[in-house]
C-alpha cells in the first residue's frame with residue numbers, strides 16, 4: 001500500500017533562489033550506442049526532481065553528466081543562471097553541488113568522521129589536508145570541520161559511528177555516512193543516485209522524510225528505481241525511455257500517463273500503483289566492503 005505524499009508546501013524564503021540546474025538537449029553516445037538523445041531536464045530551486053525510466057533508459061548517464069563524470073556530445077548546462085562549458089567533478093563542491101553515487105564510495109582507511117570531513121573542504125580556509133592532519137596553522141579550521149562533520153552525522157543519526165571505520169558498519173549505515181559527507185559542504189544542489197538501494201522499507205521511509213527536509217535548503221536530483229519513494233518525495237519527475245524523454249510532470253501526472261506505463265511494461269515496476277516489488281532484476285545486494293572512490 002502506497003504512503004501519502006510528503007509535504008510539498010511552498011519553499012521557505014531562505015532557500016537559494018538561483019539554485020537552478022538546467023540541462024538542455026543533452027546527447028551522449030558511447031561508441032555506437034546512443035545513451036541520451038536531446039534530453040532536457042531542469043531542477044528548480046528547492047525542488048526534488050526525480051529521474052526515472054526502465055533499465056537502460058539513460059538515467060545514470062544523465063546523472064553522470066550532471067556531476068561531470070560524462071561529457072555530453074552536445075547540449076548545454078547552466079547552473080545558477082551561468083552556462084558551463086562542462087561540469088567537472090573537481091569543481092562540484094566549489095559550485096555548491098554535492099553527490100552520492102551508487103554504492104557508498106567511502107575511504108576504507110579513514111574513520112567515519114574523517115570521511116565526512118573530506119566533504120567539507122570548501123569551507124576550510126587552510127585547505128582540507130592541513131586541517132585533517134592537524135597542521136598547527138589549521139587548528140581552527142580542523143575544529144570547525146570537525147564540528148560541521150559531527151552536525152552532518154547528527155542529522156543522519158550516525159554520530160555514534162564517528163570513530164568507526166566504514167567497512168565495519170552495516171551497508172545502510174555506510175549509505176547514511178556517504179550522505180552526511182555530501183551534506184557537510186552545505187550544497188545548493190544534491191545529486192542522489194539510487195540512495196534507496198539496499199535499504200529496508202523503514203529506512204526508505206526515513207530517507208524520504210530526510211529528502212523532503214533537505215529540500216527546504218537545497219535542490220535535489222533523485223535517480224531512483226523505488227517508485228514509492230519517487231512518487232512520495234518528488235515535486236517533478238522526468239521519465240526517460242531508450243535515451244529519450246517521454247514525460248515530465250508531477251507525480252500525479254506521471255502516474256496517469258499511459259506512455260509511462262507502457263515504457264515500464266515488462267519491467268517489474270507498477271507506475272500506476274506507484275509500488276515497487278523488491279527482489280527485482282536489479283541487484284539489491286549490499287556490498288561487503290567499501291570502495292576507494294573519491295569524495
Ligand SMILES: Nc1ncnc2c1ncn2[C@@H]1O[C@H](COP(=O)(O)OP(=O)(O)OP(=O)(O)O)[C@@H](O)[C@H]1O
Nearest residue numbers: 030033034035053054055056057058059060061062
Ligand atoms: N560506459 C558505457 N559504454 C557503453 N555503453 C554504455 C555505457 N554506459 C551506459 N551505456 C549504455 O547506455 C544506455 C543507458 O545506460 P544507463 O546506465 O544510463 O541507463 P540507466 O537508465 O541508468 O539503466 P539502469 O536502470 O539499468 O541502471 C544503455 O544502453 C547502456 O548499455
